Amino acid sequence: MAVTFQNLTRANEIGANSYYLGFEKNGLLLDAGVHPKIEGALSKPVLERIQHKDVHALLLSHCHLDHVGALPIAAHQHPEMEILMTMPSHHLIDRILHNSVNIMVKQREELNLVEYPFFTHSEVDRLAGRYTPVPFRRPVPLDWRSGDHTAVSFYEAGHIQGAAGILVEHDGKKIFYTGDVNFRDQKITRHARFPEEPVDVLIAETTRGGKEVSPDWSWENEQRRLGAAIREVFERGGSVLIPIFALGKTQEMLFMVWEMMQEGVIPRQNVSIGGLGSTFTSIHDQLASQSPRLHPEFKFRQELEIDVLEYEKARDIPIGAGRLMLISAGMMTPQTSSYILGARMLHHPLHGIFFVGYCDPDSPAAQILRTPPMGEVRLDPQGPLLQRKCRVEHFDFSSHCNRDEMIGYMKIARPKTVFLVHGDLNALRWFEEKLKGELPDARVIIPEPGREYEI
Ligand SMILES: [Zn+2]
Known part of the structure; x- marks a missing residue:
């Protein structure tokens, strides 16, 4: 047939x-x-x-x-x-x-x-x-x-x-x-x-x-690199933005951040996530023992101090020192919280913007990654020309x-x-x-x- x-x-x-x-x-x-x-x-x-x-x-x-x-x-x-x-x-x-x-x-x-x-x-x-x-x-x-x-x-x-x-x-x-x-x-x-x-x-x-598959690539190696980068930014008084997908990557990265805190790589502190990321994190906790996963006893809301940064606040929230923000969208698409925060942080030399997933070549994320330190970038055609002074890194957590x-x-x-x-x-x-x-x-x-x- x-x-x-x-x-x-x-x-x-x-x-x-x-x-x-x-x-x-x-x-x-x-x-x-x-x-x-x-x-x-x-x-x-x-x-x-x-x-x-x-x-x-x-x-x-x-x-x-x-x-x-x-x-x-x-x-x-x-x-x-x-x-x-x-x-x-x-x-x-x-x-x-x-x-x-x-x-x-x-x-x-x-x-x-x-x-x-x-x-x-x-x-x-x-x-x-x-x-x-x-x-x-x-x-x-x-x-x-x-x-x-x-x-x-x-x-x-x-x-x-x-x-x-x-x-x-x-x-x-x-x-x-x-x-x-x-x-x-x-x-x-x-x-x-x-x-x-x-x-x-x-x-x-x-x-x-x-x-191509690189023989020394692993999540563990990338995690070490990311931990060192966050620590470096914190030590000089900056904040870190990780533009991230709300479903999946946010929860993986939250666990990673928890491990970094346990190991003393970064200080114990609040982590900010977006509204949608927060919803999916709660669903992960709710289904912890029913869905196929590792560490079914681990609950994000119990182990981490999580605060929620809503879209409306991204424009005027004080960024200051020592903030860790895991905020969508992952590729910093215009009109998202990570785009607004990223545009605010880009020209401050103390901060860090760390990408942790796939970045389409046309996305603002990829444009930032292509811009050399002190170089200029326009993230969307109507937007202003911004100078890249902050630390920018790309980690591969596929x-x-x-x-x-x-x-x-x-x-x-x-x-x-x-x-x-x-x-x-x-x-x-x-x-x-x-x-x-x-x-x-x-x-x-x-x-x-x-x-x-x-x-
Ligand atoms: Zn998928």
């Missing part, structure tokens, strides 16, 4: 994620995200491609916006569609989508984007009744109207709380979607535990395909696996067909080339957007 795969994104890149698996009488949607770097209509995947197809269920890998941000649009388009996700994702999704409405409403005004918001708060509220949380590693049979035998299982993907790789078993065929994956332990997120039996089809993320680890997993899964997704062109090409040697019999495909591939 023919099964088809269709890439619903607009380009082969690190952008929105959404893929369609078509079966004879029905289909499944894998994620429905928005492009993190694009505003407006072009940030959406092309869901119109499946408008007239049956979609039995949407299977959500995790709650980052590039995987979940267009979910309400897909749900509106397919009112019968079930929506399956892991239990931690079920606790996170509401806050993510409501926050997304808030951002779109703000951008509608500021950027004059009349198509925003794509959905409203009440639509998000109404969706809640359609979510089905599913346990990890237990096959869930899908009740096809057609009577086909299909089951889906969610496997821990290690990337952030609740993240999953998704196995679809259909008439004896195994199709596995990695979502975003990390095969190593982070600070509190436990490593991925993917199926170890061979699969027929693998849909694999390739985020780090363009990045929550994705490196490319060699992904190849290692591919050799365990031994797929007959591999679809390479969620990577920039050079990353995709690296995997394509590498797999010629590592899996010579596999059909390796960089799926052209919109094209249907029979599998």
